[in-house]
Amino acid sequence: MTEKNELKHIAIIMDGNGRWASKRGLPRSVGHKKGAEVVKEITKAVAEKGIKYLTLYAFSTENWQRSAEEVSFLMSLLRQYLKTDLQELKENQVRVRFIGERYMLDNDIQQMMRNLENETAHFDKLTVCIALSYGSRQEIIAATKKIAQSVKNGDILIEDIDINLFSAMLYTKDIPEPDLLIRTSGEKRLSNYLLWQLAYSELEFTDVYWPDFTPEELQRLIDNYNTRERRYGKV
Numbered sequence: 001m002t003e004k005n006e007l008k009h010i011a012i013i014m015d016g017n018g019r020w021a022s023k024r025g026l027p028r029s030v031g032h033k034k035g036a037e038v039v040k041e042i043t044k045a046v047a048e049k050g051i052k053y054l055t056l057y058a059f060s061t062e063n064w065q066r067s068a069e070e071v072s073f074l075m076s077l078l079r080q081y082l083k084t085d086l087q088e089l090k091e092n093q094v095r096v097r098f099i100g101e102r103y104m105l106d107n108d109i110q111q112m113m114r115n116l117e118n119e120t121a122h123f124d125k126l127t128v129c130i131a132l133s134y135g136s137r138q139e140i141i142a143a144t145k146k147i148a149q150s151v152k153n154g155d156i157l158i159e160d161i162d163i164n165l166f167s168a169m170l171y172t173k174d175i176p177e178p179d180l181l182i183r184t185s186g187e188k189r190l191s192n193y194l195l196w197q198l199a200y201s202e203l204e205f206t207d208v209y210w211p212d213f214t215p216e217e218l219q220r221l222i223d224n225y226n227t228r229e230r231r232y233g234k235v
């Protein structure tokens, strides 16, 4: 209770864009647009706090099942974000990473993602990891296939499979596990986000819709986190 918990990595499920817009009688797309602006603001706030990693859930594998109209709007917003906002991150020496099933995204988007990752790979102040077309169960299955193949090839033994080896097969292999998970919009579920990586993370839920999320609300959740006792099964 007295000492501050270490806070190296915050993961966020940015939820509630659609409801934020509907509540105002606006199309869902307006909520997504406002949500993208909040991403910028919150990224800046996280950088100022000296936190090293921020992982943002931007689009899930399940989100592909939304209407063609909504998916195509989100992709156009993503293109814009990759072109302008993320370039700004580059200027601020932020390392940008992507996790997810990228082969499902259009080629030009994949190319922009690769370029940004390469151009920012040497920065070490803040790493912003964007989960795009991301699904944790899919990630775990992909890791399992890689491990099975390595065993089949004789590169590793079944006995070599442990937590470290498994973690090293995930998209997040070089990123520490989140200390704090935040989900906005009042929903209390993980929606296929970082199932393995969140095993011992502290969870904070807020009713605020993502487009209304502020640096002050973020600080309130961090203050809550700081009062937690992280026991990891010990006493």
Ligand code: IPE
Pocket (backbone or CB within 6 Å): 014, 015, 016, 017, 018, 019, 020, 058, 059, 060, 063, 074, 185
């Ligand atoms: C989060 O907001 C953004 C994405 C999932 C792309 P939603 O679009 O899920 O908004 P709600 O949950 O319907 O309000």
Ligand code: IPE
Pocket (backbone or CB within 6 Å): 013, 014, 015, 016, 057, 058, 059, 060, 063, 187, 189, 191
């Ligand atoms: C999770 O939100 C995905 C993102 C925030 C990108 P959803 O809105 O898709 O999740 P569910 O459908 O409420 O579980």
Ligand code: MG
Pocket (backbone or CB within 6 Å): 015, 016, 017
């Ligand atoms: Mg939602």
